[in-house]
Each structure stands twice: as structure tokens, then as C-alpha cells.
Amino acid sequence: MTPALETRGLVKRFGGLTATDDVTFRLEPGARHALIGPNGAGKTTFINLLTGVLAPTSGQILLEGEDVTRLRPELRVQRGLARTFQINQLFAAMTPLETIGLAVSERMGGGRDWWRVIGSKREILDEIVEIADRFRLTDVLGERTANLAYGKQRLLEIAVAFACKPRVLLLDEPAAGVPEAERHELLATVAALPREVSVLLIEHDMDLVFSFAERISVLVNGALFTEGTVEEVSTDPRVRAVYLGESVDE
Amino acid sequence: MMANASPSSLTVExxxxxxxxxxxxxWAEVLFWVVAAATLFLWPERHLILNEIAIIGLFAVSLDLILGYAGIVSLGHAAFFGLGAYVAGLFAKHVTGDPLVGLAAAGLVAGILGFATSFLVLRGADLTRLMVTLGVALVLGELANQMSWLTGGADGLQGIMMGPVLGLFEFDIFGTVAYAYSLSVLFGLFVVARMIVNSPFGLSLRSIRDNPLRARGIGIPVNRRLVAIYTVAAVYAGIAGGLLAQTTQFVSLDVLAFHRSADVMLVLVIGGVGYLYGGLVGAVIFKVLQDVLSAMTPQYWQFWxxxxxxxxxxxxxxxxxxRILGLWRRLTGRSAKAVDATRASTPVPEVQP
Amino acid sequence: MLTILFDGIAYGMLLFVLACGLAVTLGLMNFVNLAHGAFAMAGGYVTAVLMNRFGVPFLATLPLAFIIPAIIGLVLERTLYVRLYAQSHLDQVLFSIGLVFMAVAAVDYAMGSQQQLIQLPSWLQGRVEVLGIQVGLYRSFIIAVCSVLVVALQLILTQTRFGSRLRAAVDDPRVARGLGINVSAIFAVTFAVGSGLAGLGGALGAEILGLDPTFPLKFMIYFLIVVTVGGTTSITGPFVASLLLGIADVAGKYYLPGVGAFIIYTLMILVLVFRPQGLFARGR
Structure with a gap:
């Protein structure tokens, strides 16, 4: 089967530093895959290469079999590759309703409509309501994003990415900084993501990794160190060695 | 939470x-325009200055489109205003005296320049944008100065003869037709601008202003949107300049001067950035201030x-x-709570480099 | 030809002295100070007033042309500018344009709108021939003074404790603060010195650049070009940019009187578009 997302010999060098070292990686359709690694392992660089924020030095990136290596970030999103950010990247002055509505309308090609009032298309509204419901944002839809509780902002972060109707979703530490009381809601929401979306989770929090992922890849010094099922990786003594003494939070 | 979610149809509405x-x-908006239209009949001795206010207002609305809605800081918006003024003036002299055709030409040419120079402001931080926009205005000012065979140089472009508006209304010395003409154009373009900012396109602009990185992250072609709005704003500014040339029947190098760009920024800032009426309110306040201050201290009103x-x-x-916005929304029938919810503590972040 | 080069260098040096304070303001606090030219104007007027009204000799006015703008700069920095560092660039631009407008109108009110003429001492007038080149004495004087200033600045920046702290603060204010460097004090001093240098430049340049109330607006663009083209990470960048700009401007006005300024603005736009960090900035 064609992988949902694939990299072949991906390399990124910054001057003399090799941040991504010949990574060949497959994300299977419908996967629940986690990418872990100690600080400075190059997880962020890897994500930035996948999403197109950075251009690789060499190698290929394929989205559902199609080469997207040279594609601009926004075009990759339009092809079904969305991400969330480790630190909230939201539109502070807009409401969750507007934010989700924007993502939905952009996906449907409505972003060029300058003559139509926002919210006059039924199919967009239906989807907004559905997404707000799924991510438990219904009761804060009209509030200014900057004023939302942090946990709600994290939910909105995922909701916005989800609104792009991705086939591949990259979750960059979705639970980072969420207070204990709100964590459960967030984890439940992530777990309930529909199966047709292939998810790559970048995470430090081993609870979340073990409860969510089916496969785990370990990145060390920019290279893929090992990959396997949760069982295999969690019992791998070399992985333990890599993590031993390493700070687990970034 | 699932339990108390309202039926889908209700939430959709x-x-x-x-x-x-x-x-x-x-109704406050309607009132605003009704009052503006009423001044046409009620305040004939003030039509000359009202005409200037309408033109500056349109110019400021144009700046608001890029500054307030897309976060592009410009110190050279007069480039488009001035170009529009010269095009309208030259068009009347050499092609036809029909005002509307001339205005369309002014908007078109300014829009072409806006489109061409929009690529220069896509990259870079605020400072780069400031300098590039300023530079474009300076280049244009220098060109107008050097090409005195065409523009009249420092003497200004003289001998502009305008035909009647729509072939019916001759411009008069009291500025009544001029004001009616400028106000109508302003109203028409304002309605379009209002449509633009309230559309999905306008929403995407606001998202770019807030956070361009994330805007890209949800698939918005940021550069194309910025090019589009910058071009539209240039058309608007060009038309404003064209109105000035047509209604005063004179164009001088002053239309491209730095203080034009600074003034329009001031106008917009006085009235408030990012809600379109700011430019109009600012234009009224600015002109009244200018009037009062220069009556008190001629020459030195710039100090104030x-x-x-x-x-x-x-x-x-x-x-x-x-605060103005809060008042505005309260006047226009939104509850104070809604105002607080949408416009609270955090200021809108500027566009990051 | 060489005379033009010589005049261009004198002009460029002058521009550097005028603008280097701005480079520091921008580099250190990321503050867009469009009012920098107002300090230069202040220095020019100090010299003009002292000479024309009180008969003070030209050279004796120069220290005051430095000190008075420096004090004004210090006071304004501590009272007003300091409130704006955290504000958006738009606010900074509006604020400093406001200051320029006020300065222009105030000087116009106090001194009149005419050009201020200063009578140079006779030993600085005229030209001599050196190695077959016609060399203006006053321009030689400017080059000499500015060279001394440039060398002194470079030495201060590279050799002194203050200089190393300043460079650390420019590199990363947050880290510098963490190291116990009093960034705001450094900034106040630098701002004052930068304003003083601008004032000195304004005084030295009154003869060449002209001096009237619109000075801050007329030369704002030149200062900005120096800073944006030269970058703000060192003083070498702005220095080279000043020299290039000076030579290009003088040569342009001489050889292509019709298009001189036009070319400079166009080049500036191109540099900004292709090297937003400045022509000589190291890559980031």
C-alpha cells in the first residue's frame, strides 16, 4: 500500500551541522505513529522539512506517493498535510469560530471570495459546527482566542489543523503545557480522531505516546535510531540508554 | 458537554x-452616511473643505486596507495617490475631460504600480517595508520632478479642464458638484471595501496580519493575498489622488511628498486602525484640526x-x-459584553519578520 | 574625477558621523527613530547661532554642537523614547515623525525658514592642489575630523569594556541582561552619544548640506539608507555604506544631474529586497 507520508534519504544541513541525517521514513495510512527522541535530536527540523518551512539539502518527501519536496507549505496543506504547533500559533484577535471558519472556507477554495459575507455558505457552517462539537469548543466559539483557557487554545490548535481536512496530521507536542485538569479532555479528543487520518505524533510525554501510538520511531542526532511497535521500542535497552540522563521535557 | 450541545440546525444559525x-x-453607520449626504444640501459654504475630507478619507481607507487588515506598514502610500493624481490630470489634458473615465485610468495605473511593487513588500520586516515603500514614493517624486516636460515639474500640472460629471454636472466654483462627486465615489468604494473586509478573503487577511506563519499553516497562500490587497489599496489611493486632481484641476509635486504619506498615516491613526471608518473619522478630525490650528498659528500648525x-x-x-471601537459597537447595537469579549487586553501583534 | 571622489568621501564621512547614532539605536533597541535628523539639525543650529549671533569662532562651537544635542538626546531618551521600546514599529514611526514635525515647526518659528549661512574661518576656505588634485580645504578638514571620530569609535567599540558590553547588548539584549549588563544605561549613553555625533555632523555639514528647518526630513532618507544598506551589526557596514552613498551621490549629481537621486533610491530598494539584513551584514 502507498504510504500516507514517506521520506527517502532526507538530509538537511545547516552549514557544518547535519540536523537531519539520511532519514527514510514511512507513515502508513491510518497510522498512529509517534516520533520521539532526546532534546536536539532534530524533531523540529524534521517537521519543518515535512511541512515545507525548510527546504531539504537532499532527499525526497512523498505525500500519498506524490513528490512534494519542492512544494510550497500552503500547497502541501491543500494536498492534505496539516500540522499543529508546539507553541500555540493562533490568531489572537479572532474568535475560534472565525479561525475554524477560515480554515474550512480556505479548504473549500472560498478564500478568494471577496464579495460574499463570511458564513453565508451552508456547507461551511455545517462543518464548523461539527468541528466545534468534536473539539468541545462550542461554548467558547464567540470569544476572543487570546482570552481562552490554555487547554481550550490547545484544542483549537488541533481543531484548526483538523479543519484543513488533512489525510496526514502532524501533532507537535499537543499536550505541552496543558494543566493536569485539562489534559484528559485533550487526550480523549486526540484519541477520537477519525481513523482515516494518519497521525504522526511528536511527543516527549511517554504517557501520551504509549496510550496513543501503535508504532514508534526514535530520532537521535538527526538520524532514525530505531523503529518498531510500542512493545519493541519500550523494551529496547538501547532506547533506554539514549534517554537515560536525558531531560525528558523540552 | 455533548449532552447540552444544542441541535445542530440551531447552532448553524x-x-x-x-x-x-x-x-x-x-443604524449608526447609516446615520453616518445620511449626515454626510445631508451636508450636501445643508452646508453649501463648506463644500470645498468637505470635498478635501472625502478625498483624504478615501486615501485613509485605502491605507487601512493594507495596514489595518493586512498589517503592512507603509511610509510611501502617497506614491499611489500621487500617481493617480498625475494620471487623472494628464488624462484630462491629453485624452478626455470625462471625470469617470479619467478616474478609472487613475485607479488602473496606480493599481498596476501597486501590483508591481507589492512583490517588494512581501518579504522583510516592518523596517524593510517602511524603507521600500518610502523608496518607491521617493523614486516617483524624483521622476515627476525630472519629467517636467510631462508633469510641469515644480510649477505643477496646469490647465486641466474637466468635463461635466456623467455629461450632466459641470464643476462649480463652490465645490458642490465636486463634493457630491467625491462623496459618491467614496461611498461606492467604501461599500466595496466593507464587502472585502467582511468576506472570507478579508478574514484571511486578518489572519495573515495576526500570524502569517499559521496562516500558511492552514493553507492560505499568504503572498498572493498580500499582493491582491496591496493592489486593491493602490487602486483606491490612485482614485483618491485622481479625485484631488480632477476637483482642484491642478496637480503639484506635493501629491507625492513624504508628508502626504505621513499625514494619511496620522489621519488613519487618529480615527483608529482596522475598522474602515477610522479613516473617515480621522479625515474629519484631521481637517478640522488643520483648519483650527492653521487659523491660530499659520505656518506652524505642523507643530501641533x-x-x-x-x-x-x-x-x-x-x-x-x-475605546472608540467599544463606543462604536455600543452605539451600533452590540452589548458591552460582546465588545469586551472580542476586544480585550492583548493588542494585535504586528506582522513578524 | 579624483576631486569628485574626494568630495564624495568627505560627504560620505559626514553622512557616517550623522547616521552612526541611528545604526546603534536601531541595532540595539530595534527602534525606528525617524527623528534622528532633528538632533543633527540641533547641532547645526547651535553652531550657526553661536557664530552668527555671538561671534564665537567656528571651532569653538563644535564641542557645544556635540554636547547640546547629546543632552537633548539623553533627556528625550530617558523621558519619552524609553516608553516606546516595547511598542510596535508603527508606534515608533508615528512617534518619531511627530517629533520631526514638532522640531521642524519649532525651528521655523524660532529661527525662520531661511537657510542658515555660516562663515568658515579663512584658513578653511579655498582649495589647494595636492598631487595634481584640486582639494577643498574644508573638505579635507571634514575628512580629518571624521576619520579621527571613526577610528575613535572603532577603538571604543573594540577595545573598551563599554564597547564590549555594547556589542553584547546589540547581539542579544536578553542574554546581555542575564549577564548583569545594564542595557538601559548603555542605551541611554549610546543614544546621547549618537545624538551628539549627529549634532556634530550637522554642524560640520551645515556648509555642505545646507541648514534650514526641513533638514531632518530632507536627510532622513539618507540616514535610513546608510543604516539599512550598511546593516546594524557593526559600524563598518554603515561606514562603507556612507562612503558609497556619498561618492555615488556626488558623482551622480555631477555626471548625471538628471537622475542622480533616482538611481540611489532604486539601488536602495534593490538592496532591501535582496539583502534585507543589509548589504554587509553577516548571514543569519
Whole structure:
């Protein structure tokens, strides 16, 4: 089967530093895959290469079999590759309703409509309501994003990415900084993501990794160190060695 | 939470209402335009200055489109205004005296320049944008100065003869037709601008202003949107300049001067950035101030304008705009709570480099 | 030809002295100070007033042309500018444009709108021939003074404790603060010195650049070009940019009187578009 997302010999060098070292990686359709690694392992660089924020030095990136290596970030999103950010990247002055509505309308090609009032298309509204419901944002839809509780902002972060109707979703530490009381809601929401979306989770929090992922890849010094099922990786003594003494939070 | 979620259809309507609330015409807005139209009949001795206000207002609305809605700081917006003025003037002299055709030409040419130079402001931080926009205006000013065979150089472009508007209304010395003409153009373009900012396209602009990185992250072609709005704003500024040339039947190098760009920024800032009416309100305040101050201290009124700018910034421009906006929304029928919810503590972040 | 080069260098040096304070303001606090030219104007007027009204000799006015703008700069920095560092660039621009407008109108009110003429001492007038080149004495004087200043600045920046702290603060204010460097004090001093240098430049340049109330607006663009083209990470960048700009401007006005300024603005736009960090900035 064609992988949902694939990299072949991906390399990124910054001057003399090799941040991504010949990574060949497959994300299977419908996967629940986690990418872990100690600080400075190059997880962020890897994500930035996948999403197109950075251009690789060499190698290929394929989205559902199609080469997207040279594609601009926004075009990759339009092809079904969305991400969330480790630190909230939201539109502070807009409401969750507007934010989700924007993502939905952009996906449907409505972003060029300058003559139509926002919210006059039924199919967009239906989807907004559905997404707000799924991510438990219904009761804060009209509030200014900057004023939302942090946990709600994290939910909105995922909701916005989800609104792009991705086939591949990259979750960059979705639970980072969420207070204990709100964590459960967030984890439940992530777990309930529909199966047709292939998810790559970048995470430090081993609870979340073990409860969510089916496969785990370990990145060390920019290279893929090992990959396997949760069982295999969690019992791998070399992985333990890599993590031993390493700070687990970034 | 799932349990108390309202039936889907109801929420859809609520969502539509919430989303569309900015777009609804409110009675205060209607009143604003009714008053503006009434001045046509009630205040004939002031038509010359009202005409200037309408033109500056349109110019400021144009700046608001890029500054308030897309976060592009410009110190050279006069480039488009001035170009529009010269095009309208030259068009009347050499092609036809029909005002509307000339205005279309002014908007078109300014729009072409806007499109061409928009690529220069896509990259870079605020400072780069400031310098590039300033540079474009300077280049244009220098060109107009050098090409005196065409523009009249320092003497200005003279001998512009305008035909009647729509072939019916001759411009008169009291400025009544001029004001009616400018006000109609302003109203028409304002309605379009209002439509633009309340559309999905306008929403995407606001998202770019807030956070261009994330805007890209949800698939918005940021550069294309910025090019589009910059071009539209240039057309608007060009038309404003064209109106000035046509209604005063004179164009001087002054239309491209730095102080034009600075003034329009001031106008917009006085009225408040990011809600379109700011430009109009600012234009009224600015012109009245200019009138009063230059009556008090001819020549030196710039000092007071400078002082106002300094005080405005020190007092917290954003906070004052918020207060005006709060008042505006209260007047226009939104509850105070809604105002607080949408416009609270955090200021809108500027576009990051 | 060489005379033009010589005049261009004198002009460029002058521009550097005028603008280097701005480079520091921008580099250190990321503050867009469009009012920098007002300090230069202040220095020019100090010299003009002292010479024309009180008969003070030209050279004796120069220290005051430095000190008075420096004091004004210090006071304004501590009272007003300091409030704006955290504000958006738009606010900074509006604020400093406001200051320029006020300065222009105030000087116009106090001194009149005419050009201020200063009578140079006779030993600085005229030209001599050196190695077959016609060399203006006053321009030689400017080059000499500015060279001394440039060398002194470079030495201060590279050899002194203050200089190393300043460079640390420019590199990363947050880290510098963490190291216990009093960034705001450094900034106040630098701002004052930068204003003083601008004032000195204004005084030295009154003869060449002209001096009237619109000075801050007329030369704002030149200062900005120096800073944006030269970058703000060192003083070498702005220095080279000043020299290039000076030579290009003088040569342009001489050889292509019709298009001189036009070319400079266009080049500036191109540099900004292709090297937003400045022509000589190291890559980031």
C-alpha cells in the first residue's frame, strides 16, 4: 500500500551541522505513529522539512506517493498535510469560530471570495459546527482566542489543523503545557480522531505516546535510531540508554 | 458537554449570525452616511473643505486596507495617490475631460504600480517595508520632478479642464458638484471595501496580519493575498489622488511628498486602525484640526500635528482605538459584553519578520 | 574625477558621523527613530547661532554642537523614547515623525525658514592642489575630523569594556541582561552619544548640506539608507555604506544631474529586497 507520508534519504544541513541525517521514513495510512527522541535530536527540523518551512539539502518527501519536496507549505496543506504547533500559533484577535471558519472556507477554495459575507455558505457552517462539537469548543466559539483557557487554545490548535481536512496530521507536542485538569479532555479528543487520518505524533510525554501510538520511531542526532511497535521500542535497552540522563521535557 | 450541545440546525444559525455580525449594517453607520449626504444640501459654504475630507478619507481607507487588515506598514502610500493624481490630470489634458473615465485610468495605473511593487513588500520586516515603500514614493517624486516636460515639474500640472460629471454636472466654483462627486465615489468604494473586509478573503487577511506563519499553516497562500490587497489599496489611493486632481484641476509635486504619506498615516491613526471608518473619522478630525490650528498659528500648525502624534502614541494608541471601537459597537447595537469579549487586553501583534 | 571622489568621501564621512547614532539605536533597541535628523539639525543650529549671533569662532562651537544635542538626546531618551521600546514599529514611526514635525515647526518659528549661512574661518576656505588634485580645504578638514571620530569609535567599540558590553547588548539584549549588563544605561549613553555625533555632523555639514528647518526630513532618507544598506551589526557596514552613498551621490549629481537621486533610491530598494539584513551584514 502507498504510504500516507514517506521520506527517502532526507538530509538537511545547516552549514557544518547535519540536523537531519539520511532519514527514510514511512507513515502508513491510518497510522498512529509517534516520533520521539532526546532534546536536539532534530524533531523540529524534521517537521519543518515535512511541512515545507525548510527546504531539504537532499532527499525526497512523498505525500500519498506524490513528490512534494519542492512544494510550497500552503500547497502541501491543500494536498492534505496539516500540522499543529508546539507553541500555540493562533490568531489572537479572532474568535475560534472565525479561525475554524477560515480554515474550512480556505479548504473549500472560498478564500478568494471577496464579495460574499463570511458564513453565508451552508456547507461551511455545517462543518464548523461539527468541528466545534468534536473539539468541545462550542461554548467558547464567540470569544476572543487570546482570552481562552490554555487547554481550550490547545484544542483549537488541533481543531484548526483538523479543519484543513488533512489525510496526514502532524501533532507537535499537543499536550505541552496543558494543566493536569485539562489534559484528559485533550487526550480523549486526540484519541477520537477519525481513523482515516494518519497521525504522526511528536511527543516527549511517554504517557501520551504509549496510550496513543501503535508504532514508534526514535530520532537521535538527526538520524532514525530505531523503529518498531510500542512493545519493541519500550523494551529496547538501547532506547533506554539514549534517554537515560536525558531531560525528558523540552 | 455533548449532552447540552444544542441541535445542530440551531447552532448553524447561531454560527452564521456570529460570523456575519461584523457585516451587518448598523443604524449608526447609516446615520453616518445620511449626515454626510445631508451636508450636501445643508452646508453649501463648506463644500470645498468637505470635498478635501472625502478625498483624504478615501486615501485613509485605502491605507487601512493594507495596514489595518493586512498589517503592512507603509511610509510611501502617497506614491499611489500621487500617481493617480498625475494620471487623472494628464488624462484630462491629453485624452478626455470625462471625470469617470479619467478616474478609472487613475485607479488602473496606480493599481498596476501597486501590483508591481507589492512583490517588494512581501518579504522583510516592518523596517524593510517602511524603507521600500518610502523608496518607491521617493523614486516617483524624483521622476515627476525630472519629467517636467510631462508633469510641469515644480510649477505643477496646469490647465486641466474637466468635463461635466456623467455629461450632466459641470464643476462649480463652490465645490458642490465636486463634493457630491467625491462623496459618491467614496461611498461606492467604501461599500466595496466593507464587502472585502467582511468576506472570507478579508478574514484571511486578518489572519495573515495576526500570524502569517499559521496562516500558511492552514493553507492560505499568504503572498498572493498580500499582493491582491496591496493592489486593491493602490487602486483606491490612485482614485483618491485622481479625485484631488480632477476637483482642484491642478496637480503639484506635493501629491507625492513624504508628508502626504505621513499625514494619511496620522489621519488613519487618529480615527483608529482596522475598522474602515477610522479613516473617515480621522479625515474629519484631521481637517478640522488643520483648519483650527492653521487659523491660530499659520505656518506652524505642523507643530501641533506633531504634538498630537506624540501624545497619541504615548497615551496608547491601541487602547484609545479600543475605546472608540467599544463606543462604536455600543452605539451600533452590540452589548458591552460582546465588545469586551472580542476586544480585550492583548493588542494585535504586528506582522513578524 | 579624483576631486569628485574626494568630495564624495568627505560627504560620505559626514553622512557616517550623522547616521552612526541611528545604526546603534536601531541595532540595539530595534527602534525606528525617524527623528534622528532633528538632533543633527540641533547641532547645526547651535553652531550657526553661536557664530552668527555671538561671534564665537567656528571651532569653538563644535564641542557645544556635540554636547547640546547629546543632552537633548539623553533627556528625550530617558523621558519619552524609553516608553516606546516595547511598542510596535508603527508606534515608533508615528512617534518619531511627530517629533520631526514638532522640531521642524519649532525651528521655523524660532529661527525662520531661511537657510542658515555660516562663515568658515579663512584658513578653511579655498582649495589647494595636492598631487595634481584640486582639494577643498574644508573638505579635507571634514575628512580629518571624521576619520579621527571613526577610528575613535572603532577603538571604543573594540577595545573598551563599554564597547564590549555594547556589542553584547546589540547581539542579544536578553542574554546581555542575564549577564548583569545594564542595557538601559548603555542605551541611554549610546543614544546621547549618537545624538551628539549627529549634532556634530550637522554642524560640520551645515556648509555642505545646507541648514534650514526641513533638514531632518530632507536627510532622513539618507540616514535610513546608510543604516539599512550598511546593516546594524557593526559600524563598518554603515561606514562603507556612507562612503558609497556619498561618492555615488556626488558623482551622480555631477555626471548625471538628471537622475542622480533616482538611481540611489532604486539601488536602495534593490538592496532591501535582496539583502534585507543589509548589504554587509553577516548571514543569519
Amino acid at each position: 447561531k454560527a452564521a449570525a456570529l460570523l456575519g455580525r461584523r457585516a451587518r449594517w448598523r 500635528i506633531g504634538l498630537i502624534l506624540v501624545l497619541l502614541v504615548l497615551a496608547g494608541r491601541e487602547r484609545m482605538t479600543d
